[in-house]
Amino acid sequence: MTVAIVGAGYAGMAAAAELAAAGRQVTVFEASRTLGGRARAVDLEGLTVDNGAHIFVGAYSETLRLMELVGAAPSRLLRRQPLRLEYPGELLITAPRLPAPLHLAWALLGARGLSWPEKFAAIRFMQGLKRRRFRLSQDLPVADYFRDTRQPERLVRYLWEPLCVAALNTPTARASMQVFANVLRDSLAADRGASDFLLPQVDFSRLFPEPAAAFVAARGGAVRRETRIGAIGRDAAGFRLDANGSMSGPFDQLVVAVAPQHLDKLVAGLPQMAASVGQVAGFAYEPIVSAYLAYPENVRLPCAMVGVAGGAAQWLFDRGLLYGQPGLISAVISAHGRHETLDHDALAAAIHGEIARVVPGLPAPRWSRIITEKRATFACTPGIARPPTVTPLAGLCLAGDYVAGDYPATLEGAARSGVAAARALLQAAD
Incomplete structure (x- = not known):
């Protein structure tokens, strides 16, 4: 054949x-x-980078x-690390190397930056999906499900919304809750290794x-x-x-x-x-924007991957730690949003300001580049x-x-x- x-x-x-x-x-x-x-x-300024950032998880x-x-x-090409969501000065969630489901419970209960009511709301959210066997009787927007299950605003902002937008590349107001539930079923609610981050090298x-x-x-x-x-x-x-x-x-x-x-x-x-x-x-489509900002080789993020809340970027990656490209910071922006009103120079300047919040004394970048995939994915909407x-x-x-x-x-x-x-x-x- x-x-x-x-x-x-x-x-x-x-x-x-x-x-x-x-x-x-x-x-x-x-x-x-x-x-x-x-x-x-793709090639930028003599460096090999990617046209977009993607996060692997152990469930892949x-x-x-x-x-x-x-x-x-x-084991050679991916850097495996336990689930870690960090918004410097705001939130840190890390999963220990414990058997499931203890790893997730420990991660949520030990989260820094969440109140006890917020921690219990997160556990209640996952338990509710588990009781439903992660199947909804009728699909609906993710934001509506957050409202119906009374998820606190801060928990949505720093945990559920970033995970949803990263996975579905669709804003929560329009994203399919059933598909998001499928993702949570196979990652956070599966065995311990399924929730690990696998960062490409x-x-x-x-x-x-x-x-x-x-x-x-x-x-x-x-x-x-x-x-x-x-x-x-x-x-x-x-x-x-x-x-x-x-x-x-x-x-x-x-x-x-x-x-x-x-x-x-x-x-x-x-x-x-x-x-x-x-x-x-x-189909409707959603974009993905990737930004690359080059700094002196001694510039580093606090860790390989850092979250940004309420800014232009959503995630920052230290390509020095991951790819051996010291001083190069990449940022990813998923789905439609306010960033689309900015030209490339203004967007790069906004992202530079967000990096400066976690890197004290940050100098101006040597160069910056913006890569936009206008139809990166279909809009993953209900039904x-x-x-x-x-x-x-x-x-x-x-x-x-x-x-x-x-x-x-x-x-x-x-x-x-x-x-x-x-x-x-x-x-x-x-």
Whole structure:
């Protein structure tokens, strides 16, 4: 069986690795020279950075399994640390190395910066979801659920809202509580290691997509970079792809693993895909902004990852501690917000002021850069209809963080969708 995969992001490369491991001849087509899709390496001022910051957690079981499969050992490429949420001078929550659920109870009861009523409200929140088995009778916005469960404003501001926006990339006023509950079920409410933070120590292309490409090539497959697919067709012999203006194929099976906004053009000649295209057409999108500020090499954050509340940025990362790039501080801003009213210089200045609050005597940055992914993820709203992996067209599956599943648009969601597509094709061929 020959399989074509369109798109070499985390979903496409997850499908490629799973299929190659099963002995399938895989050809991956990628429009860019750099692998990783919306989680890829970029070059800035002679440094390799990422187009966006992503936080791994121990619950990312499929991503971690695939990394092991292709020889990208998580123990070498990811810095594991117990759950730690720190807003300097405001809040510190750390999870000890205790068995679940004691680790979470200890973390909440021992939190610095929360009153006892706020601590008990957090425990009550998690216990309530557990009693429901993390299933809501009807989905609703996260902010409404916070109100209905009487969560204190400070607890929402420093704990629940940052976790929700980081995971769903959607403001709590519009985010799906059911999807947020799924995330909490598999992270905070699972075994102790599931809530650990796994902080990447290499860029996102080298973390998984590049090792996966080498894995595919070693098994007789190929990754064709800088090869844009303009259209997909199908005849009696199989799937044929317009690759940079030349026809490629036929292929027995196909995985379409592109961003959802590119789906309609690719499958315009396949009427069986109309329902999937219609679902994607109803999506709204949320941005992710990443800022990089370069300081003298002696500038460091108090720890590798620091939270910011009520500012422009939401999280700050010390790339000196994580990537061996001393003096480089990155900031991430998820979803739509007030920051979109600022130009790049004003936004960089605002973030510099937020870094200065936790780094005394901070000098002016040597340079700053802002990277904006305007359609980084779909807006994960209540009851959103997402297209399924298996399509009405035999032999064609969809993969991507937007495909139907329990998870929001995260790297784990992308990896799971790629694995699901691969397994569906393998089963169909048996």
